[in-house]
Amino acid sequence: MATRSPEDIEAFCRRAQDHWSKDGRRTQVRDILSRVVAAQAAPFSADELRTQARRIDRGISYASIYRTLGSLVEAGLLREIVGPNDRRCYTLIDSTHTGVSHIVCTDCEQVVPMNDDCLPLREGFLARQLGFTPRKMSLRIEASCEELRQHGACARRKQKEP
Amino acid sequence: MATRSPEDIEAFCRRAQDHWSKDGRRTQVRDILSRVVAAQAAPFSADELRTQARRIDRGISYASIYRTLGSLVEAGLLREIVGPNDRRCYTLIDSTHTGVSHIVCTDCEQVVPMNDDCLPLREGFLARQLGFTPRKMSLRIEASCEELRQHGACARRKQKEP
DNA sequence: CTAAATGCAAACAGTTTGCAGCTGC
DNA sequence: GCAGCTGCAAACTGTTTGCATTTAG
Numbered sequence: 517m518a519t520r521s522p523e524d525i526e527a528f529c530r531r532a533q534d535h536w537s538k539d540g541r542r543t544q545v546r547d548i549l550s551r552v553v554a555a556q557a558a559p560f561s562a563d564e565l566r567t568q569a570r571r572i573d574r575g576i577s578y579a580s581i582y583r584t585l586g587s588l589v590e591a592g593l594l595r596e597i598v599g600p601n602d603r604r605c606y607t608l609i610d611s612t613h614t615g616v617s618h619i620v621c622t623d624c625e626q627v628v629p630m631n632d633d634c635l636p637l638r639e640g641f642l643a644r645q646l647g648f649t650p651r652k653m654s655l656r657i658e659a660s661c662e663e664l665r666q667h668g669a670c671a672r673r674k675q676k677e678p
Numbered sequence: 679m680a681t682r683s684p685e686d687i688e689a690f691c692r693r694a695q696d697h698w699s700k701d702g703r704r705t706q707v708r709d710i711l712s713r714v715v716a717a718q719a720a721p722f723s724a725d726e727l728r729t730q731a732r733r734i735d736r737g738i739s740y741a742s743i744y745r746t747l748g749s750l751v752e753a754g755l756l757r758e759i760v761g762p763n764d765r766r767c768y769t770l771i772d773s774t775h776t777g778v779s780h781i782v783c784t785d786c787e788q789v790v791p792m793n794d795d796c797l798p799l800r801e802g803f804l805a806r807q808l809g810f811t812p813r814k815m816s817l818r819i820e821a822s823c824e825e826l827r828q829h830g831a832c833a834r835r836k837q838k839e840p
Numbered sequence: 841c842t843a844a845a846t847g848c849a850a851a852c853a854g855t856t857t858g859c860a861g862c863t864g865c
Numbered sequence: 866g867c868a869g870c871t872g873c874a875a876a877c878t879g880t881t882t883g884c885a886t887t888t889a890g
Contacts, residue, residue, distance in 0.1 A: 540844070540845080541843090541844060541845070541888085541889055541890075542889080542890095543844090543845060543846085543888075543889070544888090544889095545845080545846070546845090562879080562880085563879090575846090575847070576846090576847090577846070577847045577848070578847090578848095578879090578880080578881095579845095579846070579847065579848080579880095579881080579882085580845080580846060580847075582879095582880065582881070583845085583846090583881095598760060603878095603879080604879080604880090617801065617804075619805055619808065619810050619812075621810060622813065628808065628810075630801075630804060630805070630808070632801065632804065635797075635801070639779065639792075639794065639797070639817060639819060640819075642779075642792060642794065643781055643792070643819050643821055644824075646781065646790065646792070647823065647824045647825055648781050648783060648790075648819070648821035648822065648823060648824060649821055649822050649823075649824055649827075650781075650819050650820070650821045651784070651820050651821055651822060652818075652819070652820040653817070653818070653819050653820070654817070654818050655801060655815070655816070655817045655818075656814075656815070656816050656817075656818075657801060657802075657805050657810070657812050657814070657815050658812070658813050658814040658815070659805055659810035659811055659812045659813055660810065660811050660813060661809065661810060661811075662806075662809045662810060662811055663809055665811075702869070702870085703863085703864060703865075703868090703869060703870070704864080705863075705864070705869090705870060705871085706863090706864095707870080707871070708870090724854080724855085725854090737871090737872070738871090738872090739871070739872045739873070740854090740855080740856090740872090740873095741855095741856080741857085741871070741872065741873080742870080742871060742872075744854095744855065744856070745856095745870085745871090765853095765854080766854085766855090841890100842889100842890095843888105843889095843890095844887105844888085844889080844890100845886105845887080845888075845889085846885105846886080846887070846888085847884105847885095847886085847887095848883105848884090848885095848886105849882100849883095849884100850881105850882085850883085850884105851880105851881080851882070851883095852879105852880080852881070852882085853878100853879095853880090853881100854877105854878095854879100855876105855877085855878085856875105856876080856877070856878095857874100857875085857876070857877090858873105858874095858875090858876095859872105859873090859874100859875105860871105860872100860873095861870105861871085861872090861873105862869105862870080862871070862872095863867105863868105863869085863870075863871090864867105864868095864869085864870090865866105865867100865868095865869100
């Protein structure tokens, strides 16, 4: 699985910490969550974040997970999307990924972000013509895996963490 | 509020009944639900459907609502979308409306379908390039209402049913 | 010192399900 | 008659909340 570069992780972490320094407080829990979130190479669920964060601090609760995720979404650092089985997932909003589109594979339960920079422009324009000011945008493509269909297996299938 | 033409309602009803004649059974409950669904001028929630259906038959249950909605979605007669406050809504798939995009207004809690026929083509093509076969597609634009901002009121605000 | 953040457990909302009885064919 | 549908109530899942306690600044 692809990993994020140390620089990207570092940069994202700092953005999150900045956000909290301004708007609230920098705490241990938030620092841990920043680090874990910043390192995610793929879209992740609240549950996955909790599991990974608990490897660092066993006591981190769902309450903090959800409150933190909400805060990062509001701050524009994360995008909330609808993943496999209609479960919520989160993707980083980053220099390396700004797209609003993603593919949800029903075969391998994987979420694959897409880049399509002109989509928001085009659709945003249409929305404005209808008298709206667009705030968030998200294109979800539910799809099946061609690789799986042809070869009976798919390299993208997400592994369960040990 | 706009209403659907009797012909459109009739046509949609028949499609639903056809579906059930082939794949299952035509029942009283399903006929009522077909009629109510077919008449919806705007995207609707499971709850709204239930309320309206209960005006015809007081006994209709959530179980039937959800099972019926699921069946209609699977049959390609309805599209499931994420509406205001992340609640699920349903829109008809019809000769009068085939688009995959919709605006969710955070001010008036209204869902406005958009037509953008080339979006599925364009994005479907991109998805295929990545090795996926697209099955469903849905663009959600969360937006605020310009009319409300400027005039302090919005004609689109959904009225509570009596 | 004080306001903000946390963990816990309980509450919550929307949806799904198991089962006994009813209904269409 | 019998498979398939229905309503009911209970179960379920992911998320939110109230509150007593801890912690950052």
